[in-house]
Amino acid sequence: MLTDSALFALHTIFGDRVSFAAAALSEHAQSESLVSGGLPDAVVFPRSTDEVAALARWASTHRMPLIGWGAGSSLEGHALALSGGVVVDFRDMAAVLELRPEDRLVRVQPGITREALNQDLRTTGLMFPVDPGANASLGGMAATRASGTTAVRYGTMRDNVRGLEVVLADGQVIRTGSAAPKSAAGYDLTALFVGSEGTLGLITELTLKLHGQPEAVMTAVAAFPTVAAAVDCVIATMQMGLTPARIEFLDAETVAACNAYSRLTLPPAPLLLVEFHGHPQGLAEDVTRFRTLASDFGATGLDWAERQEDRTRLWAARHAAYRAILASRPGAKAVVTDVCVPISALAQAVEETRADIAATGLPGPILGHVGDGNFHATLLVDPSQPGEIAVAKALAQQMAERSLRLGGTITGEHGVGFGKLGLMAAEHGAGWQVMGAVKAALDPLCLMNPGKVVPGQT
Incomplete structure (x- = not known):
């Protein structure tokens, strides 16, 4: 519960950019999945790192939790207020701060989405490749260590965040990483905060690695007689050293849902959507090798899309698959x-x-x-x-x-939030307690997104 003095101090920082309206609180208490939580006490909309730092000092004084919010597209309850507190919505911190094309780097605020960044980059010959499907904010993508359809070639957020600016629980502002391609100087604090889901601090700036836009792109749709044949083709593709930019599997039920929702006529069978990036000669070689390999596993209806509008339609349908599946029931x-x-x-x-x-x-x-x-x-x-x-x-x-x-993990890209909190001990053993110790050292009052990722939060 916010006291009168806490409310006055909060208004002093944000003016009319703090909301207690029922609609705003409800909007920031929603999840994309079945995971649900309580209402926050307030929502604020910062415009600068200084405001976020002042908010953190305010939260420490008044013992109020802070929960970062990007696009609200997470699936494990990462941004839900489990014990009240203030949601920090970064929608007004969405600028490109600096582009360094020679270094293939860009410095951005956390609220900008990946689609908006790539729109800004469209005339530079560069792109930011990490594509989780949803038009997520880049701050949220870093906080959850997101990946997506292009990770097989370009890596995840872990591989594409060069540095961060972070506001800690006491209001201190730190910078991690540098513009250098590598460093051996001490602990990798950038890696610590990427994937911390806002439990160690609030990201207020990111330095991201960019990649060249491919000279040529080819997308294939391959239908297989069985799920096993499609999956075995994927394994063989990777073992042969082919480097697709994307290689996505859809079972027959998913294909049916996508056809109905996106008005497509994809073959009603287990499918692979495969995309290759590169220069035209190398791309032709990759396409030929994959065509032969897919045929060996019984692929039929191997259809290649070269026109951008055809590729865009295919990937838009893939990215809409979650909504399509929901619509099927x-x-x-x-x-x-x-x-x-x-x-x-x-x-x-x-x-x-x-x-x-x-x-x-x-x-x-x-x-x-x-x-x-x-x-x-x-x-x-x-x-x-x-x-x-x-x-x-x-x-x-x-x-x-x-x-x-099988030697894997409980989450490849969606993160932990509180939806998968109960599985962390099984994956990490004593290492999970070490994570808790790091949390306690940086956030002794447990105000940064409490109830998520680490054990023993009170």
């Missing part, structure tokens, strides 16, 4: 799973997951960024049926446990 909510395994274990993980889903009777289409062993099952449940929700959550737990047995 009107009124349903989703328990979204996210596991990642070594590529050698991918076929086993997918096939066993399919069998488990079939045994429950729930709809559970599978898709994913299988080029790096990451896949998702979207388990559709009737929110009015607690039994269905319990079955789906048990199945998600089973998937995570299988991933760990």
